[in-house]
Amino acid sequence: ADRKVIPGPPGLPLIGNLHQFDNSAPHEYLWRLSHKYGPLISLKLGSLPVVVVSSARMAEEVMKTHDLEFCSRPPMVGFRKLSYDFSDIVLAPYNEEWREMRKIGVSHLLSIKRVQSFRPIREDEVARMIGKISREAAERKVTNLSDTIMTFASTMICRIAFGKRYDEKDHQRRRFNYLLREAQAVFALFYFSDFFPRIGWLDHYTGTFSRLEKIFKELDAFYEELIDEHMDRKTRPKSMEGDIIDIMLELRQGNSSSSPVQLTMDHIKAMLMNVFFAGTDTSAGTITWAMTMLMKNPNVMQKAQAEIREVIVGKHEKKLSIDEDDLEKLPYVKAIVKETLRLYSPVPLLLPRYTMENCTIDGYEIPRNTLVYVNGWAIARDPKYYENPHEFFPDRFLEGKNHKIDITGQEFELIPFGSGRRICPGSSMGLLTVELTLANLLHSFNWELPQGMKKEDIDTEGSTGVSVLKKNDLLLVAKPHPKKSSKKGIPGPPGLPLIGNLHQFDNSAPHKYLYQLSKKYGPLLSLQLGSLPVVVVSSARMAEEVMKTHDLIFCSRPPMVGQRKLSYSGKDIALAPYNEEWREMRKICVVHLLSIKRVQLFRHIRED
Numbered sequence: 333a334d335r336k337v338i339p340g341p342p343g344l345p346l347i348g349n350l351h352q353f354d355n356s357a358p359h360e361y362l363w364r365l366s367h368k369y370g371p372l373i374s375l376k377l378g379s380l381p382v383v384v385v386s387s388a389r390m391a392e393e394v395m396k397t398h399d400l401e402f403c404s405r406p407p408m409v410g411f412r413k414l415s416y417d418f419s420d421i422v423l424a425p426y427n428e429e430w431r432e433m434r435k436i437g438v439s440h441l442l443s444i445k446r447v448q449s450f451r452p453i454r455e456d457e458v459a460r461m462i463g464k465i466s467r468e469a470a471e472r473k474v475t476n477l478s479d480t481i482m483t484f485a486s487t488m489i490c491r492i493a494f495g496k497r498y499d500e501k502d503h504q505r506r507r508f509n510y511l512l513r514e515a516q517a518v519f520a521l522f523y524f525s526d527f528f529p530r531i532g533w534l535d536h537y538t539g540t541f542s543r544l545e546k547i548f549k550e551l552d553a554f555y556e557e558l559i560d561e562h563m564d565r566k567t568r569p570k571s572m573e574g575d576i577i578d579i580m581l582e583l584r585q586g587n588s589s590s591s592p593v594q595l596t597m598d599h600i601k602a603m604l605m606n607v608f609f610a611g612t613d614t615s616a617g618t619i620t621w622a623m624t625m626l627m628k629n630p631n632v633m634q635k636a637q638a639e640i641r642e643v644i645v646g647k648h649e650k651k652l653s654i655d656e657d658d659l660e661k662l663p664y665v666k667a668i669v670k671e672t673l674r675l676y677s678p679v680p681l682l683l684p685r686y687t688m689e690n691c692t693i694d695g696y697e698i699p700r701n702t703l704v705y706v707n708g709w710a711i712a713r714d715p716k717y718y719e720n721p722h723e724f725f726p727d728r729f730l731e732g733k734n735h736k737i738d739i740t741g742q743e744f745e746l747i748p749f750g751s752g753r754r755i756c757p758g759s760s761m762g763l764l765t766v767e768l769t770l771a772n773l774l775h776s777f778n779w780e781l782p783q784g785m786k787k788e789d790i791d792t793e794g795s796t797g798v799s800v801l802k803k804n805d806l807l808l809v810a811k812p813h814p815k816k817s818s819k820k821g822i823p824g825p826p827g828l829p830l831i832g833n834l835h836q837f838d839n840s841a842p843h844k845y846l847y848q849l850s851k852k853y854g855p856l857l858s859l860q861l862g863s864l865p866v867v868v869v870s871s872a873r874m875a876e877e878v879m880k881t882h883d884l885i886f887c888s889r890p891p892m893v894g895q896r897k898l899s900y901s902g903k904d905i906a907l908a909p910y911n912e913e914w915r916e917m918r919k920i921c922v923v924h925l926l927s928i929k930r931v932q933l934f935r936h937i938r939e940d
């Protein structure tokens with residue numbers, strides 16, 4: 333009888349607080365509300381009751397003490413459609429089917445063993461990304477790091493999920509990107525059915541339902557093609573062995589009639605949807621936020637690079653990249669990732685929970701079928717737990733009062749992966765990806781801002797939607813870091829014994845032939861013409877290296893026999909090697925034969 337009413341802003345009849353709700357950054361809006369109404373707030377969005385949790389203690393009540401009552405998901409129409417009527421893990425309500433799918437996810441798709449089996453894919457994709465940035469750096473191009481990291485993450489997820497590697501220009505890749513973006517937009521649309529079920533029919537007229545239906549059909553066709561290709565075990569490529577579709581198909585075949593849930597194609601498609609949406613933006617977003625904060629905090633960047641370059645590479649002269657075994661030796665890099673997830677979690681409101689029963693926490697009654705947001709973002713900036721909570725200071729996780737805080741969902745002051753029965757099952761895969769990528773970005777390059785930009789100019793505006801990524805692209809200039817063992821073999825086409833590449837050399841238009849080669853091997857490539865080593869330079873930056881920085885080393889001419897003969901044993905300017913005699917001849921030429929005065933003297937000849 334003494335039940336207290338949960339405080340919250342007063343709303344209007346029928347629409348409740350819907351008109352006040354700030355959708356551009358709801359985590360910040362709800363954080364401000366919590367300053368006024370406390371750590372447990374109630375709202376009404378249309379006819380949907382909503383409770384917002386904004387303190388670690390309340391989060392613990394919801395996700396630990398009363399986890400079972402709070403561990404469902406709200407039955408939103410968009411969720412239902414794209415999850416094949418809740419055949420998935422992320423969006424399905426709490427029931428037996430979900431428990432079965434979650435078990436498959438945890439023990440077959442995201443187990444430690446499975447995550448390890450994808451290690452070569454992660455390391456290969458990181459290496460390719462570093463290679464791509466190196467090429468841009470060689471051409472002194474500005475790197476769009478947001479784009480580069482997103483491409484990396486989605487390429488990796490495609491390989492893990494369905495064993496295909498889409499090139500950047502592949503039309504299937506463009507299709508995949510479009511599907512991902514459009515589905516995300518459709519998830520975030522406003523559906524009357526969710527907030528005003530009685531007038532839900534309006535969704536047929538506003539265009540939202542037809543947009544939902546359209547993307548559903550397109551996604552379905554995409555999944556279907558992929559599954560079909562996997563079904564034909566004779567023709568499918570080897571890269572598909574052990575990917576997510578492969579595992580799911582195997583589990584489906586092994587279904588015994590006694591298992592509580594019979595796996596269908598819908599389950600497989602719903603699982604694919606989860607992996608695409610839960611695995612891409614989260615990891616990519618975290619890496620980009622981390623780089624953003626490091627650019628704004630150069631001292632932190634330097635400290636991290638020192639850790640990587642001295643601790644790891646110092647001991648192994650030959651080490652050109654950081655692999656997953658090295659990560660354990662990089663506590664500062666790990667602290668940076670934690671600090672990034674604290675301030676810029678890619679899912680600041682976690683995923684909505686939904687109550688299955690009436691329940692009471694802290695004397696407040698929360699009715700059945702209430703949507704519950706846990707504002708992880710607000711909790712992680714609570715001055716009660718963190719000194720200078722808005723400051724980016726990774727050291728706080730290495731010493732001082734926060735140093736023991738873990739992100740595995742046990743300590744509620746930092747829950748970027750959630751907690752309880754619904755905790756993120758992909759956290760170890762996500763963390764590995766983020767740490768590996770970040771360590772290699774810091775190891776391989778020194779990072780600078782584009783000309784004219786100061787670190788204060790980098791903004792931290794977030795995108796709108798379920799996942800909050802950096803809205804404006806992060807544009808940086810990469811400077812290759814000279815590695816200790818920098819004597820890399822110069823890339824080039826393989827040749828034959830004795831003749832080398834002589835037989836391949838196209839003498840009719842060598843500049844075009846070498847240009848083609850440079851597209852494959854980069855701006856510095858090596859050839860062997862018989863026993864003569866040849867290096868070809870095809871970028872302005874490399875040209876500057878050769879003709880300016882190292883001009884003195886590179887300024888001789890090759891001693892070819894024909895040239896020697898016709899130049900009277902190198903007594904000329906054009907063909908002579910670099911030596912004192914040549915310098916004298918060159919001086920005569922510059923001062924006496926081709927000086928401005930002399931060129932003027934020949935003017936009447938030219939005009940005549």
Ligand code: HEM
Binds near residue numbers: 751766
């Ligand atoms: C930095 C990377 C990631 C972050 C920050 C993150 C965060 C989260 C959060 C906050 C939740 C909701 C937890 C809750 O409701 O209590 C979640 C759920 C989930 N995540 Fe992640 N995640 C990440 C990466 C991944 C990856 C790589 C995968 C798999 C490919 C994944 C798969 C899932 C799934 C399947 C769920 C739904 C769990 C359920 O409802 O039972 N996540 N994630």
